[in-house]
Amino acid sequence: MDDILGRKQSILIADVLLNGKIADIFVKDDGIIGATGDGIRREYKGEAEVIIDGDGAVALPGLINTHSHAAMSLLRGYADDMVLQDWLSQKIWPLEANLTPDDVYWGTKLACLEMIKSGTVAFNDMYFMMEDAARAVDEAGIRATLSYGFIDLFSAEKREAECKATENLVRHIRTMNNPRIRSAVGPHAIYTVSKEGLQWCADFAAREKIGIHIHLSETEKEVNDCIVRYGKRPAFLLDECGILTPHTVSAHCCWLDETECVLLGKRGVSVSHNPSSNMKLATNRAMPYPWLKAAGTNVCLGTDGCASNNNLDMLRETKTAALLQKFFWNDPTTLPAHEALSVATVHGAKGLGLSTGILVSGAPADIILVSARAASNTPHHNAISNLVYSCCGGDVLTTICDGRILMHDRQVRDEGMIVAQAATAAEELVQRTQSA
């Protein structure tokens, strides 16, 4: 098994369901899809170093998680069922104050493992000590866009340090020279970053030609405070600071009004929907998908961090998105299965500026195979419906990213070691915090 995991190699995936038809997929040894179609196995059998028997599995572009704080996997289950402010100040922040670079490394390793096991091939992450997150992603074999969470708390002194930290991360990732790993600028939110900070982030992102990752209108309080402080709604403030661009991913967006949705559509901003987190923390409003869709905004999907979800399973999140949108907007036709699956795949790829998210010749080989033999994927009336409404990450058998097989028959390299090390790191983190 270890022979075929992790290496770049030519791969023939035989007998899968691709866009509703039986097909084979040939992946060249440069990590690009060479051909797809029924019966192409005859042509490529000799050329392929590895042959995977798809056994009728559904082939899908790898899932794209457009909003996460991967290292927070170490905080999974540490505190739940609390009011936001208590949860943050009594539980999350004290633990985070004791996080070490090694914790971020092992937390991100655990998160990458969980993502590979549930079919995610790329994620958009904001946290700190991101150099250590980058090391974990490099080893894991998936794609990530990493941003340092820029929080100046309206202080000029702190701002300078945050600019420095942002510059350092961007420089570091450039030095890594790994095409799977990109950097972005991560102004945390309008209630933690000054206008000057936001403007610096926008300028720096434009100068470096990298993306922006920000939290936007997660709570009603954020909107009300913004109107009091700035006399305008959050999206208009961000626009004034240059933050709204076609390379910007704004997470949550529960409390946008219709004019803000139109503005985001006009600026080409991507919106990351985080339904589980919004429900768990009771934001009291669902991201306005119908308005964002009407405005032509690129809506994609994210899990948020494990402290507020508490998993990274994008198939589960896709269902939660489809269900929450129907329920909140009181219309069972809202966010139908095929749209929900696009939100989790090709829209996510667009949001992160990736050419993946679609399985065609010439596209990167970011491919997952979902078992057609699972009870939850039976019968086979509609593969897309089954994927969105019935299956979950555990039904993914194979995860391929950039032409490398990262999971086969649900086996991932070093899984036991990663789980054990992350569990130990989390335990020690709590001990350090409690004895501090």
Add this chain to the structure above:
Amino acid sequence: MDDILGRKQSILIADVLLNGKIADIFVKDDGIIGATGDGIRREYKGEAEVIIDGDGAVALPGLINTHSHAAMSLLRGYADDMVLQDWLSQKIWPLEANLTPDDVYWGTKLACLEMIKSGTVAFNDMYFMMEDAARAVDEAGIRATLSYGFIDLFSAEKREAECKATENLVRHIRTMNNPRIRSAVGPHAIYTVSKEGLQWCADFAAREKIGIHIHLSETEKEVNDCIVRYGKRPAFLLDECGILTPHTVSAHCCWLDETECVLLGKRGVSVSHNPSSNMKLATNRAMPYPWLKAAGTNVCLGTDGCASNNNLDMLRETKTAALLQKFFWNDPTTLPAHEALSVATVHGAKGLGLSTGILVSGAPADIILVSARAASNTPHHNAISNLVYSCCGGDVLTTICDGRILMHDRQVRDEGMIVAQAATAAEELVQRTQSA
């Protein structure tokens, strides 16, 4: 593997996490838990016919699904994202009109397989051709309370046939003499059953000393129509007909008002929450958990049928319940993890009159083991939080019901055959419907 699956035998489960402590569990060969505790393996090692290495897994009472239409697993993915009335009249009913007893058998087989694979040991089912569902449950090894969906459409003639069908099922199940399989009376809902029909059901259930299973206040229309037709809200109508008893499970209950919640509490009725179905079909209101809890009602959990969920994974449903309640009632402290887990286990057992739902000496050995090595169950700050918010059915390794091991290391007897036969039955059902 086949040696240990399905037989009644004495079992020692060594090294599990039970109520937060490392423990062993000894199951006697009569299907009853003989002892639990740390280190009891020394005492019972010699006596046990089978020893399971728990490997630190979390031991939990098997999950109880209190509202399902199991055979509808054959309709999974056949139609989604539609308005309720179109969905029923254009898609679901035409297919159901072509269902055969064999379809109900294979659909229920598939559903039982899915339930075993996701840790459910008992379910409360309403459908038709239930003699064939009973055959499937008998073979599967889990528990079920089966009711014939009584629908008289306000016609005296039809009512007579429904009474007959109900009596026949109850008699049939009594003849089976399988303590795992019980019958209940299943008046479908107030908008499909006349007052006379409801009264007959209540009388018959009392006479036969069996439970009642009914849909209640799923939609606002049901409430409004009831007020027009009867001049009172649905729960009060049911009370008048004698339907509200301590042996009644009422499903959905989205549109109950506070006085109805108090009435249900007073009568000792169990309420089955079905959050995924309610969200997917856009009922526009969540079951009022805070009011029902305050009224002392026994709230339990169900998946509803696969046409409206579309899976039977009770751990996923538990999370959806906790999230929906927080979101709808705008309070992140509503339905916390430990309550949600009780709703899915011991409350469900109470609703179905089972003595399972708790792992203590003398209780039936309905036990599931959830992997402690899964990425989604790491780290181990809080086992209950992980179970409710992070894990899913796929993390269940072992399912034991009535002292029989039904799944071990995720292997279930005849899985491939059941999936294949159910897939074929579903395909042929669609063909029959389309050519009819």
